Every structure is written in C-alpha cells, then in structure tokens.
Amino acid sequence: MAALTLQQTLLITRAGHHPLAAIGIACSHYSTDVKPLKNPHTASLKRGTGGRSSFNGIVATVLGASGFIGRYVCNKLGKNGTQLIIPYRGDSYDVRRLKLVGDLGQVLFFPYDLRDENSLRKVMQYSNVVINLIGRDWETMNFKFEDVNIKGAAKVARIAREMGVEKLIHVSALNAAENPKPIIVKGGSKFLATKWHGENAVREAFPDAIIFRPSDVYGHEDRFLRYYNHVWRRTYRYLPLWKKGEETIKQPLAVSDLSTAIYNAIFDDDATGKVFQAVGPKRYKLSELVDWFYRLMRKDEENWGYKRIDLRWDIPFQWRVSLTQKFCPSWPVAYLGWDKMERDHVTDVVERGLPNLEDLGVVLTHMEDQVPWELRPFRATAYYDEEVGEFAPPAPPPVVV
Template sequence: MNNAIVISFRSVKPRAGLLAATSCNPARNYSASTEDVDYTNLSLYKRGTGGRSSFNGIVATVFGCTGFMGRYVCTKLGKIGTQLILPYRGDNYDPMRLKVVGDLGQVYFHPYNLKNEESIRKVLKYSNVVVNLIGRDWETRNFSFDDVHNEGARRLARLAREAGVVRFIHMSSLNASQDPEKIFIEGGSRFLKTKALGELAVLEEFPNATIFRPADVYGQEDRFLRYYMHNWRRTLQALPLWENGLKTEKQPVHVTDVAAGIVAAIKDPDSARKIYQAVGPKRYILAELVDFFHRCTRRTEEGWGYQKYNMKWDPFFQLKVTLTERLSPTWPLGDLSWERVEREHLSDIIKPELPTLEDLGIQLTTVEEQVPWELRPWIYGAYHGHDIDDPIIPPAPPKAIA
C-alpha cells in the first residue's frame, strides 16, 4: 500500500509559482505548453480535457473533509480533476463515502491527529494546496476551542509552509473578533474569540493564505435549519428567542455557494492574502427567518400552535440549556448549548471593505428558493391524508431587510 502511494504522488510538490502557471490560470489551455514546465515533475502535467477523469495539476489536502462543509468541497474539487489527500480521525469508515468524489486512484485517505505533527507532515508532503475546514461548535475534554481554532490552525499553516505548499485556504467565521459582543456569556463567545486568534495565527505562519468568513451555512445535514427544527430547541410548540428574534439580523448562505467560492479561490492566484465574507444575497431579521422555516414545514400558528416568545423571561429554558451542557458534553442534544445560543443571537456584521463570494464570480442562492426543498422532510403531517411529493402551495417568502 505504501509503495503504491509513493508511485501515485511522487514528485508532486511543485516549485513556487508553478501552481499559478499550470493550474490556477483559467485562461490557459488545458494541455500544458512547453513554457514554465518542470520536466522532472511529470505528475504536474495536466492530463485529459478538464473533467472528473482528468488531472488539473492540483494536489489538495483537505482537513475536515468528513464534516458538513468538507463533503461539498471535496466533491467540487474531485469533479474538476483534483488529486485529493483526505486526512481523517476516528474510525476509518467515516470517510468511506468520499472515495467516489474523484476518479479511481485520485482520492487517498490517511489517519492523522491535529496534535501530532508527524502525521500532518505525511499528508502535506505531496500537496500544493491545503484547505483547513476543521472546527468545533462545542468544546470537549480532548479539544478546546483554542486547541482547534487557534493552535491547530497555526500548526497546519506552519507545517504547510515548511512543506512548500503554494496555497492555503482557511475557514474562519463571520463575526470573528477578539472582543465579541456579549448577550448571555460573560466576555462573549469563546468560539468567535478563538476564530479571530486563528486568523492571526494563520496569516503569521502563512502570509499568502486566503481566509473565508462564512455566516450561518445551511444545506443537507447542516446545523442551522435542523437546529431550529429539533424538538429540543423548542418548548412544546413555542420557540424561545432573545428579544423575540427582532433585534438580530442574519444573512445565511447556502453550502454549495461557499464550496464553490473555495474552489474559485484556489484557481485564482489573486485571492491570496485576502479575507472573503461568505454571506448570502439577502439579509433578514431572525424572527422573519424562523417564521419562514415553520411556514415551510406547515407548522403555523393556526394549524400547529407555533409561536415565539422572549427567552430571557423563561428560566426553565435557560435551565434546560445548562443541563444539556452538563449531561451531554461530548455531543449536546439538539446542538443546544450556551455557546450556540450566544452566537445564534448575534447580528451578522458585514464589512464593506472586504470582498464577498460575488467577487469570486459566485451566483448566490436565495433562502426562499432553496430552504423549502431543504425542509421537506420536516413537513408536519406529511403522511396524514396526503403524500410528501404532492404539490403544495409555496409558503410566503421571508421579508428581506432593504
């Protein structure tokens, strides 16, 4: 097995600037010309017509490949002929389904540990692109927020630079700040603090890195739509929100748009040293969004009893959040924790001086056209008197902020 790996990825590490010359210039013909070609690195030659069964000159290591975002990024990279090295932790069956994101022999798996530098060096040895999608929504006894978002990101960026990697893509978070706004947690969100420290660490170790700051990302198997659909987030049919959700503004983005932006940034050498805000095309009040989610699932006030109320007047819900953290610390039931509730009610801050996904040429997906399809499995009473595939009247769209 090891010999086959060496043969497959031998001499893949490019010279500085070679990636921009052979694989990051969309205007260049697909077949490599004689200029700027390193003839000793035969594996760098582009082969094929540019599709799944081709090789586009990019060998990408994707950390966090088995996560929600990672699956979409790997799929899009594999479709354009990228050789993928996918590190994983835990059971070796976890990344099994990612085997088909690329052509036969183009996807390689290897176990690693974020605190073990030797295991990281092995998966970086032959790569010219590294994508860091590692993140945690809650802390465990093995990995704190700082271990993952700050120290782990610094370690990956440093080792990538030492390995001669040309492009480093790092996933941060919108609202990342060393001094975030406080709503419930004293001192603000530790998640956002460590994300901000992680950005500084990555740029310090890898100055040419590209950073993405996504807003709430929704899609298949997300933790945004499903968070509000989970029974544990509600109190019977009522949904507690801070200030009834009227003082929080959100700009959610679809997962395929973020993944497409990452791939576009890899192809574009001008994206180096830039921070992109991955946000959706429209901005909404949180109360308007959750009302729309419940309209999509036919959980209306008239037919189901849905209503919102101010959570700060409900000590029982606050107790439920605290007990959930204490009794299920490794995987909070319904993703419910004070850290999640804190970030849930922070308004998305968009900085006009920073580029967005649209600057990468991405055509953004709107909430009203995508969310009804995403929420079809949660339609209330879908199998009582009618089928889930029966045509239904589209719910009234949410009102966007002008």
Template sequence: MACTTLVLNKSTLLIRTQGLPAISVKCFSTDPDPKPIKSLSLLKKGTGGRSSFNGIVATVFGASGFLGRYVCNKLGKQGSQIIVPYRGDFGDVHRLRLVGDLGQVLFQRFQPRDDESIRKAIKYSNVVINLVGREFATKNFSLHDCNVEFAGRLARLSKEMGVDKFIHVSALNADPNPPTLYIPGGSKFYRTKYQGEKEVKREFPGATIFRPSDIYGQGDRFLRYYAHYFRSFQQTLAVYKKGEETIKQPVFASDVAAAIVAACKDPDAFGKTYQAVGPKRYYLSDLLDWFHVIMKKTHEAHGYTRYDLRYDPVMPIKLIITSLFPGTPMGDISPERVEREGHTDIFRKSLPTLEDLGVQLTNMEDQVPWELKPSAAFLSYDEEMGEFEKPVPPNPVPL
C-alpha cells in the same frame, strides 16, 4: 556441461559461466538524471472532468464535516487529487471515495498534535484547506485547541513544506471582543476564530481566509437546529429578543464550496479575506416563522409561538443537561450556539464576497418549493444595509 551463475551486486548484474570470463551488465540508465517536476500542473491531462487531472493536489482537513463533503465533491468534479486526513474511524470518511476517480482520493491518518503525521498528509500537496473548527469544547480539545492552536500549526507546517496555497475557514462575526448577549463573557467561538485568523496570517502571510455566516444545506446545523424538538418547549421557541432585532445572512453550502475551489485556482485570491454570505439579509424572526410554515407547524396547526429567550427558565436547564454528557450536544444546543444566534451578521463593505470569485449566489427562498415567500422587509446588504446600521423592526409574516 557449463555452469552459469547470476550474481546481483547493487545495481550491477554479474553473469559467470564456467570456463568463460564474467560479463557485467548495468541495471540502470547511464543518461543524466531527469529534472524533477517543480509544478504538478505540468502533469495536467484530460478535459477537466472527474477522470482528468487539473494539477491540483489538495489536502482537505475536516473533510468529514458538513462543509467538507461539499468541498471534496467540487474538487473531485474538476479533476483534483484529494488527500483526506482523518482522525477517528475510517467509516467517517469512507463515503468520500466516490467524489473522485479511482486513485484520485487518498486517505491518511493524522493527529492534530503530531507534526510528523501532518507533514505526511501535506507532503505532496500544493493546496491545503483547513475546515477544522469546533463550536463546543470536548474533553480532549478545547475551542482554543481547535480554532487557534491547530490552525496556526497547520499554517506553519504548510509553509515549511512549500505549499503554494493555504485556505482557512473562519467565521463571519470573528471578533477579539464579541458583545455579550446571553452567556457571561460573550462568545468564545468568535473570539478564538479571530485569534485563529491572526495565527494563520502570522505563520502563512499569503493565506486565503473565508468568513462564512450560517451555512445551510443538506445535513446542516442551521435549519435542523431550529427544527429539533429539544430546541423548542411545548410548541414555543425562545429566541433572543424574539429574533426581531437580529439579522442573518445565510449562505448555501454549495456556494461556499464553489468559492473555495475557485480560490485554489485564482492567483488574485492570494492573501485575501472573503465574506461568505448569501445575497440577502433576513430578520431571524421572519426566518423562523417561515421555517415553521414550511414544516406545517403554524400557530393554528401546531401552537408555534416565539418569545424572548432572556425570560425563558427552561433553556438554562437544557444547557446544564447537555453539558453533562460528552460528545455532540443534543440538537447541537450548547451555550455558544445559543449565544451566537442572537448576534447580527455584520457585513463589511471593504471586504470582497463570493461573487468576486465568480460564484453566482443562491437565494434561500428559491431552494424550497413553497408559495409563501419571506417578508418584504428584508434588506439588501449592498444597497440599504450599512456596515453597523441598527436594524429596524420587521414586518411579521402572517401565519
């Protein structure tokens, strides 16, 4: 009986049979190697839904945050492949598996100070979105570490890895020297956000930057901040100058997410800075009164009253208490948050808005099924409100 021996030598298979010459069989094609795919858009397939692939492979840093969930859902709904880097427990991001089709949402551990782990997360992406931001310092990362150093490192590595688009989320009132209202030295958040923009532009000149105002939506830190019991004291709410000289322009989270996704596909968004603001401007005092009417906490029913924060002896004690415990402050009350709530949102007519990306903005009062509408004293930014115009005193909302 003849004896046959199979020998696999690298890419060649040798078949030896006793008494016969060996037969050599190649295990690979002798044709020239195919050309590498330079653009992932060539792999587009489907009709554009969650089970499609639109050619966008996006790495979303900060996807576990409030805005990140909206952005990932918008990306997955349009057939994008999403890479979610996460630093903590997988339970913080596991719910994002449902935003895309099977195999379209991938997870990658990373460390903000480890360049190699960041490279792995953006290696196959053509879009990188930075939603990482911090409103208060922790024992491991300061405001400068999160808002400046990490933003610059991510922009630099994205440029090195050949990423096509880099999108960075900043803040509306980012300023190198923000005015001081309540805490000494002014807002470090606004200062570091401005420095982060400069670092991103220096490392990635074509980056697209979004400057959002206060963002509201399900699970936000704007509406829930004022509704938290720790923010008020015995049915009284301390606000800087009673909120009657502060104008806010809050924006819906879904509108910001839709604009970020639109910027991923719009070539005209390259290198631009967008103001992510809502369609209307509101006096903070009117907003707070409106919130408490909706919550059925009026003066008659609950004893709700606004007064000037500058004369409040309780708030400094609360800030000391929250600083003694690590992690997220109780009710998101931190010195930075209290300082920023007194700043008027400055709208610059020279910069584009979300409407320039084709987003139809949502009115805040239309989101709440309540017959009472905000005060008629609200100003429209593109008609009556100038860039640095001083606001006039509002008409109080009857409670």
C-alpha cells in the same frame, strides 16, 4: 537575452535542481508567460480534457473533510479532476463514502491527529493546496476552542509553509472579533474570539493564506435549518429566541456557494492573501426567518401550535441548555450550549472594503429557491397525499435593507 545552452542546463541540474525546473528556467528566457514549476514532479503535470476523469494539476489536502462543509468541498474538487488527500481522525468508516467524490485512485485517506506534527507533514508533503476546514461548534473533553481554532490552525499553517504548499485556504467565521460584544454569555462568544485569534495566527505563519469568513451555512444535513426544527431546541411547540429574535439580523449562505468559492479561489491568483466574507445575497431578521421555516413545514400557530417566545423568560429551556452542556460535553443533543446560543443571536456584520463570493465568480443562491426543498421532509403530516394547489406557498420573509 540568449537562451540557456544544454551545458548550462546540465550544470543547473547537477547543482541540485530538478530537470523540469531547469527547463522552466530556460523557457522563461523566451517568454515571460511561461511559469517554472515550483514543485516539479509527475503530479504537477495536468492530464486529460477536464472533468472527473482528468487531472487538473491540483493535489489538495482537505482537513476536516468529514464535516458538513467538507463533504461539499471534496465533491466539488473531485468532480473537476483534483487529487484528494483526506486525513481522518477516528474511524475510517466516517470518511469512506468520500471515496466516491473522485475517480478511481484519485481519493486517498490517511489517519492523523491535529496534535501530531509528523502526521500533518505526511498528509501535506505531496500537496500544492491545503484546505483547513477543521472546526467544532462546542468544546469537548479533548479539544477546547483554543486547541482547534488557534493552536491547531497555526500548526496547520506553519507546517503547510514548511512543506512548500503553494496555497492555503483557511475557513474562519463571520463576526469573528478580538472582543465579541456579549449578548447572553458574559464576555461574549469564545468561539468567535478564538476564530479571530486563529486568523491572525494563520496570517503570521502563512502570509499568503486565503481566509473565508462564512455566515450561517445551510444545506442538506446542516446545523441551521434542522437545528431550529429539532425537538430539543423547543419548549414543546414554543421556540425561544433572545428577545424573540427581533434584534438579530442574519445573512445565511448556501453551502454549494461556499464550496464553489473555495474551488474558484484555488485558481484565482488575485485571491492570494485576501479575506473573503462568505455571506448570502439577502439579510433577514432571525424572527422572520424562523417563522418562515415553520410556515414551510406547515407548523404554523393556527394549525400546529407553533409560537415564538422570549428566551429571557423561558427558565425551563435555560436549564435544558445548561444540563445538556454539562452532561453531554462531547456531543450535545441538538448542539445546545451557551456559546452556541450566544452566536445564534449575534447580528451578521459585513465589513465594507472586503471582497465577497461574487468577486470569485459565484452566482449566489437565494434562500427562497432552496430552503423549501430542504425543509420538505420535515413537514407536519408529511405523508399526506395533497392535491395540486391545495396548499398555497407561504409568503417569504421580508428582506432587511
């Protein structure tokens, strides 16, 4: 087929198309490998040889960047030449340190509110990628689970579609279900139920959205390893778990692996419209995991007094959960709440047929290689100057096949 003439190109441009789009149309007649720019503007052009001081062609809006996972995702994007737009709610000092994840002028901040559609449009209007990490482990006085996980997620997806965003990445949760099976709380976890409805709402508004379902995520400043070590999570030195944790199986994931997978999904055309199960490489009983954590912290039963007990019979701890949830609604101490206790004891279910992070080229981190370093600051008598080889490394937890 003959190439477009200069006159035809000018006619296309006068009809309202950008000149770069016209060039893309003309080039498409020469080769099917040439892809026209969907949003032809200066930011669509890659610059540099790769790395932090380059521009990889991605302008990403990261919602929920101030959270645990968000910090790692922003760092992964920034070090690879992504222009970042980081909306924040509340004090700007909460996200100011994220300015260092990218090169000078590549990280921009903008105040927003999830209930304000105009602010959402402003933070998405120049982006070709939107990553939704907004979430909360508990309900607050201003935001219920439905407000964040369903209405908020649907609003982000709808506005992203309206603003011409090319890729939307939505982070949900493993074990999300329409009717979660109850273990402790009557009716099951509201968090998991709203996450399931939120996925459907996102898919309806943005059919090509990429959805991640992470299990418990661990890393620096996490809410998994440090949660089980918190003094408010214990009854003195006794740790209550539902049925001592013997009937719960978990498959925790390193936060660095999740951030790598999110970054890789941006450039993987095959990932479009898929749901990825973000789980670690091994499955463990919750009881064995927690015992291993305390062995690593040198807080075993013999020397420190640690003991795992049954939550069903620890009435004082049950009162503590209820009182914490009632009197600390916006930020509960140690994240205690009955919905959190319910999710803690839900066995991780990995569905067959759905892709995982290895399908995105991620080499999964084993807990045995990372967790000892994470828990090192929490050791009993942490300032004791030990001799080399004085303490034998504790045996790792057995793997559930």
